Amino acid sequence: MDIVISKMMSKPDFQSDFLANILKANANPDIITFAGGLPNAVSFPVEAMDRAADKVLKENGIMALQYSGAQGYLPLRQFIAERYRKKGIEVDASQIIITNGSQQALDMFSAVMIDPGDRVLVENPSYLAALQTFHLYDPEIVPVSLREDGIDVGELEKAIRENSPKFMYLIPNFQNPTGLTYTEEVRKAAAEVFRNSNVMVLEDDPYGELRFAGQGGHSFGWYLGEQCCMLGTFSKIVSPGMRIGWIACCEKKVFDKLLAYKATMDLHTNMFCQMVLFQYLQDNDLDEHIARTSLLYKQKVEFMLSCIDKYFPEGVSVTRPQGGMFMWVTLPDGIKGVDVQNAALKKGVAVTAGDPFYEFERDVPTIRLNFSNGSDEYIEKGIRILGEVIKEFMK
């Protein structure tokens, strides 16, 4: 048969090979992987989830197994809205849609907002799977420099003035891939720039609660109200396998289209997991659980940094995140992240080169390291091998 694939799915997809490698490494127990973004399995509340599942099926089994509404389980939406309100952000349960992880919400927002040729601002670098999703809808991606203290506000202002973008996608807390966090000053200044524009903000915040040092800043939703749609997920704070994320959108026109699209995509997010997760949240203290996980990640990042000090050659710099799951390694001039990635993989260590996080730059001297997953022995062995690989390239 002579099959013609759609143009949308025939486009080159620079990111997909990197993503495939990440998934392959995750699935191979013989590989030490810092490539993905896996939560540490010891943080999973397996026994509490077992009790929650039993309770849901005994008390509300039929509801958990039957079709449900496209928007998602109301008590779970109320729980999420309440957490926003505690942070001073006015969101009602009626303004939240439960999605199959926040990845699906990225697609929903893209479908609702992007026409071919529309400009979309992203941080440079940005989350690779977000770039992939945006690409499906043929926008022009306009990257804005990310600095140690957050987005470059001057460049942001210029990018908005010159491009009239449809929206900006950003991750202000423990950014993926860099691990960087916006200071409050930068948030405030950037919010001011957005407020004077017609640009929607799509704020992704999968890691924000996993803070183990420093002070949190305000969400752009706090500054901008309905001008900011907020993505969230239970993947990093409870369980990614349940695929429960959400989008909070106070802008009515956008919200209605998001909901219509969600219903057409897959009718609704799985009800069984929504109810089991909510039961878990009722019977357990989420903040306590998050605090334990954050403490674990603090130990992991400190241990990984100590290994890096020990095994990496001089001339390699790393970000020192205050939370989240990633750090960003900058190699000495002339060494390509992709080369290090490939050489390390041959020695059994998976990392992700910086390239797929950029829209335009290639052969960049950066790699992303995930520090949340794996035992200390595993981390030490992986960093030792990675240090050797980098040293080889510096010869």
Added chain:
Amino acid sequence: MDIVISKMMSKPDFQSDFLANILKANANPDIITFAGGLPNAVSFPVEAMDRAADKVLKENGIMALQYSGAQGYLPLRQFIAERYRKKGIEVDASQIIITNGSQQALDMFSAVMIDPGDRVLVENPSYLAALQTFHLYDPEIVPVSLREDGIDVGELEKAIRENSPKFMYLIPNFQNPTGLTYTEEVRKAAAEVFRNSNVMVLEDDPYGELRFAGQGGHSFGWYLGEQCCMLGTFSKIVSPGMRIGWIACCEKKVFDKLLAYKATMDLHTNMFCQMVLFQYLQDNDLDEHIARTSLLYKQKVEFMLSCIDKYFPEGVSVTRPQGGMFMWVTLPDGIKGVDVQNAALKKGVAVTAGDPFYEFERDVPTIRLNFSNGSDEYIEKGIRILGEVIKEFMK
């Protein structure tokens, strides 16, 4: 803010109001609803699922809560492949992708295959949410008449010759909305027509196992091999709330794109439900469960038909399905399904008019009735009221 929604999501969506009404009626306990496609809740294996969830979390909790691969849980894919093989259809687990219900697979196939302006054949009438999904990708829909014995093969041949369509979407067993089933002769003749063409077949079969009378026919996958992609789901035979469906695709080029798209959409289907469902399938006899559900639906359809004989006026005809969940009511000339739908809803009974199942026809004299859901008292009361409403229009 002046927000411009994408062209894709700004198109008129004729089906969405009907879908919204269906969901609203499902959610309102004061409404007797024959409008949706809800499985009867008494068929849900709640206790067995509770045991399965407990087993999964005790034995494999970390795997159930962690990220997983985009293609889905291998043992579940193997289970599905084995059921195809028992029907003489050669499908390997590696050719199956687990989706969030088969609705998501409809979108995946559409994204991979449809460029704007491409022709897509559908049965006339066809499943309303499939039409909605196709519309997102701007094809020209070409409906082909559906007769008592299946698709009109002469018209199919002509439609292919004149339109060079990209694919045909069809539901050969207990079709939604009509409840009609293709005879083996029609399947064979239609398969011959497809084989001589370059047209992919997308076979949807959510209800095929729910047969309570007559003999089953071969899947188009049996006739056509890789020229046919097959959609399936556990929604109608085990639980829709878990959102576990699949697409089986033996055509390598299409398969690879489907998988890439699925990964970009939402990374993977929720792992917790995939594993709990598989455990349930291991510890219970699915065929026995399906036989019990089919027997229940046989009783339901017979009871509903007896009520229709009792309460509907002469001049109204209905299909008499051999399985599935729907029957199709044809009203006397001059009476519009939409009018009956609206008048019945005012009296507390929800049905779905024929209109949203058609691409072009409007004000048709048909309505779809779901017979699987609800007690006998519920069915009798609903059909009595519906009969009164129809009689009013015949005056």
